[in-house]
Amino acid sequence: MRAMTRADVDAVLAIEQAVQRFPWTRGNFTDALDSGYLCRVDEAENGGIRGYAILMPAADDAELLNIGVSRAEQRKGLGRAMLAEMLTAVRARNMRRVFLEVRPSNAAAIALYRSAGFGEISVRHGYYQNASGSEDALVMAHEVCKMTGESNG
């Protein structure tokens, strides 16, 4: 994976609109870039973007805000590989935990997160708005590492 740039936003947005039921807007992606979030893309050898992931670092924790894989590249291990790379980046920054919110109806994403070591910690009722009202969010977390220099006892 490499850092996402503004030049990637068209390609990323095209994937987002094709694979997400409630896609981010162009502004969401440019805001994430402008805010200095960890924005990464996976690029094929021919230069096409296959996937992307966005992580918002906080002090000790980070939140995975978005991850997507183009329809044609799904179920080939790319989502798992990108998530692993994001977790490595979190570990390298000495952050302790990664949180994320996911729709309970998003079985593919939940299965991916569970297989990467995320566990469910709570439910946010009515967190997502959609055409038929609202949907809860499942909050998941992954303990990544202990801070260096932390006392053991």
Ligand SMILES: CC(C)(COP(=O)(O)OP(=O)(O)OC[C@H]1O[C@@H](n2cnc3c(N)ncnc32)[C@H](O)[C@@H]1OP(=O)(O)O)[C@@H](O)C(=O)NCCC(=O)NCCS
């Ligand atoms: C979620 C997503 C990123 C997974 O990417 P992917 O590259 O297809 O995932 P992988 O091939 O690495 O699969 C990893 C694991 O996730 C789970 N998984 C992925 N797709 C799945 C599906 N359609 N149904 C059930 N489980 C699925 C499986 O446990 C899979 O492991 P396995 O193939 O060994 O069974 C992809 O489906 C996607 O882009 N979805 C739309 C966007 C989205 O919902 N993002 C998350 C919320 S922001």
